[in-house]
Amino acid sequence: MKIIRDPVKIQNLLSKFxxxxxxxxxxxxxxxxxxxxxxxxxxxxxxxxxxxSIFVNPLQFGPKEDFKKYPRPIKKDLYLCKKENVDFxxxxxxxxxxxxxxxxxxxxxxxxxxxxxxxxxGHFKGVTTVVTKLFNxxxxxxxxxxxxxxxxxxxxxxxxxxxxxxxxxxxxxxVRDSDGLALSSxxxxxxxxxxxxxxxxxxxxxxxxxxxxxxEKNAKKIQRCILNxxxxxxxxxxxxxxxxxxxDTESLEKKEIIDKKSxxxxxxxxxxxxxxxxxxxxxDSNGLYNSNx
Amino acid sequence: MKIIRDPVKIQNLLSKFxxxxxxxxxxxxxxxxxxxxxxxxxxxxxxxxxxxSIFVNPLQFGPKEDFKKYPRPIKKDLYLCKKENVDFxxxxxxxxxxxxxxxxxxxxxxxxxxxxxxxxxGHFKGVTTVVTKLFNxxxxxxxxxxxxxxxxxxxxxxxxxxxxxxxxxxxxxxVRDSDGLALSSxxxxxxxxxxxxxxxxxxxxxxxxxxxxxxEKNAKKIQRCILNxxxxxxxxxxxxxxxxxxxDTESLEKKEIIDKKSxxxxxxxxxxxxxxxxxxxxxDSNGLYNSNx
Numbered sequence: 203m204k205i206i207r208d209p210v211k212i213q214n215l216l217s218k219f220x221x222x223x224x225x226x227x228x229x230x231x232x233x234x235x236x237x238x239x240x241x242x243x244x245x246x247x248x249x250x251x252x253x254x255s256i257f258v259n260p261l262q263f264g265p266k267e268d269f270k271k272y273p274r275p276i277k278k279d280l281y282l283c284k285k286e287n288v289d290f291x292x293x294x295x296x297x298x299x300x301x302x303x304x305x306x307x308x309x310x311x312x313x314x315x316x317x318x319x320x321x322x323x324g325h326f327k328g329v330t331t332v333v334t335k336l337f338n339x340x341x342x343x344x345x346x347x348x349x350x351x352x353x354x355x356x357x358x359x360x361x362x363x364x365x366x367x368x369x370x371x372x373x374x375x376x377v378r379d380s381d382g383l384a385l386s387s388x389x390x391x392x393x394x395x396x397x398x399x400x401x402x403x404x405x406x407x408x409x410x411x412x413x414x415x416x417x418e419k420n421a422k423k424i425q426r427c428i429l430n431x432x433x434x435x436x437x438x439x440x441x442x443x444x445x446x447x448x449x450d451t452e453s454l455e456k457k458e459i460i461d462k463k464s465x466x467x468x469x470x471x472x473x474x475x476x477x478x479x480x481x482x483x484x485x486d487s488n489g490l491y492n493s494n495x
Numbered sequence: 496m497k498i499i500r501d502p503v504k505i506q507n508l509l510s511k512f513x514x515x516x517x518x519x520x521x522x523x524x525x526x527x528x529x530x531x532x533x534x535x536x537x538x539x540x541x542x543x544x545x546x547x548s549i550f551v552n553p554l555q556f557g558p559k560e561d562f563k564k565y566p567r568p569i570k571k572d573l574y575l576c577k578k579e580n581v582d583f584x585x586x587x588x589x590x591x592x593x594x595x596x597x598x599x600x601x602x603x604x605x606x607x608x609x610x611x612x613x614x615x616x617g618h619f620k621g622v623t624t625v626v627t628k629l630f631n632x633x634x635x636x637x638x639x640x641x642x643x644x645x646x647x648x649x650x651x652x653x654x655x656x657x658x659x660x661x662x663x664x665x666x667x668x669x670v671r672d673s674d675g676l677a678l679s680s681x682x683x684x685x686x687x688x689x690x691x692x693x694x695x696x697x698x699x700x701x702x703x704x705x706x707x708x709x710x711e712k713n714a715k716k717i718q719r720c721i722l723n724x725x726x727x728x729x730x731x732x733x734x735x736x737x738x739x740x741x742x743d744t745e746s747l748e749k750k751e752i753i754d755k756k757s758x759x760x761x762x763x764x765x766x767x768x769x770x771x772x773x774x775x776x777x778x779d780s781n782g783l784y785n786s787n788x
Contacts, residue, residue, distance in 0.1 A: 306657035364599035
């Protein structure tokens with residue numbers, strides 16, 4: 203496994219494979235968990251070359267967010283990548299990847315200003331900008347994203363389509379801990395009490411999903427059901443709900459009636475930790491993204 | 496010469512050459528003149544495969560601008576491309592290139608809102624967005640732009656650097672008509688009287704350049720000299736000056752003292768036709784961009 207920090211160096215190295223080998227790419231901010239590993243394994247299965255990037259992208263953090271305290275267990279991350287037979291880890295330095303006086307930004311308008319974008323101004327603009335840089339650096343054939351960050355995955359799919367990137371985007375199902383909490387590098391911020399309250403996220407989504415399974419198609423009623431379970435589980439003195447919405451999985455628009463391309467998406471602050479989760483209204487996949495899409 | 500309208504088709508065709516053949520790319524809006532042809536000839540000399548795109552990009556025109564009346568002599572353009580031994584002409588249809596509900600934009604901030612950007616809101620955002628699309632479609636090794644649109648060329652260089660496009664940008668010198676007018680597809684809008692007044696653009700730049708050649712380094716004095724010549728040559732009842740500035744050829748910042756990386760840039764409305772021109776303070780190249788850069 204090669205660990206490369208210099209963008210030009212990895213660009214040159216990987217460009218030699220184009221047309222010969224299929225490159226699968228998993229962009230990450232490190233602090234790898236089983237969710238990331240599921241993407242890496244999928245990439246390993248489907249490609250000749252697997253590239254993982256580890257880069258805590260300052261551009262996607264707001265001024266009051268956790269850029270500084272975001273976990274960076276680089277040794278463990280590299281160990282995990284090696285174990286999964288990753289070929290290249292791209293691990294750029296912030297200063298060499300963003301030149302001083304960086305001025306260029308990529309933005310998917312509308313989709314980036316709703317849901318999480320309403321609460322994290324500039325976040326998705328930071329994501330689409332760094333993903334464009336990473337795509338140009340790695341030039342993959344396929345790139346893998348997790349369903350946990352559903353809005354992000356949908357925005358990136360839209361960006362790839364709008365800007366004609368010759369890259370296939372694959373979205374892989376959420377991976378959960380045994381207690382149901384969606385895996386996230388930010389879960390380490392939770393103390394045991396908070397973690398208990400955080401379990402209400404998935405519980406609420408499951409309740410909404412069950413209600414829908416029984417035939418309820420009215421989005422408002424499902425939303426109400428999810429909210430009820432959430433309010434039971436959180437401590438409103440310490441926690442707060444950013445949003446609970448039923449959305450279209452392409453346009454991100456709010457749905458009135460749940461149909462084929464619908465998901466429930468939620469964002470909740472448990473103490474000072476912001477958590478997101480979602481469920482897709484698909485019985486065959488049991489609420490998960492169909493990763494063959 | 497292959498003429499291809501479908502973005503996916505040309506993307507697949509050209510991707511087969513990557514790693515094997517060097518692709519030179521000349522993006523144009525058609526209405527080709529000797530300025531474009533100089534870029535195409537340079538591309539032909541320096542690459543194995545030459546791709547020219549012809550696309551009047553609606554995104555870079557303001558609502559009151561000349562998108563509809565912009566000349567589209569496609570037959571002549573194709574004839575000229577063929578004569579110059581172009582390999583591929585990419586000639587997309589607006590509706591198939593911008594899907595309905597296009598939401599993604601690329602912007603080089605700061606540089607896009609000054610000079611021409613102040614007078615043409617959104618223009619450069621439209622340019623950088625379409626150039627990103629074209630770069631992703633064609634995946635060239637080298638792309639050629641003209642010095643006449645100096646701000647555009649500088650913005651694209653910055654975009655390529657900021658977003659890690661593995662593409663070399665080359666800027667080629669302005670080509671002028673025998674009377675000195677910088678070639679532009681918009682020159683056809685000028686009636687004979689207007690054309691006479693339009694000659695004051697280059698005349699003023701030459702005067703400024705001569706003053707500098709004699710040792711004047713003060714940007715304000717050069718600017719004043721250019722303005723004086725301009726005001727003599729135009730008809731202030733019919734024409735107006737958007738700007739005359741002495742700028743840095745990388746940062747586009749206004750200069751106080753003319754040094755190595757300096758240019759005079761001007762934009763003037765002759766009747767209803769907006770013209771731009773510029774000169775680089777370089778004696779060796781006689782005011783032209785050193786195309787070996």
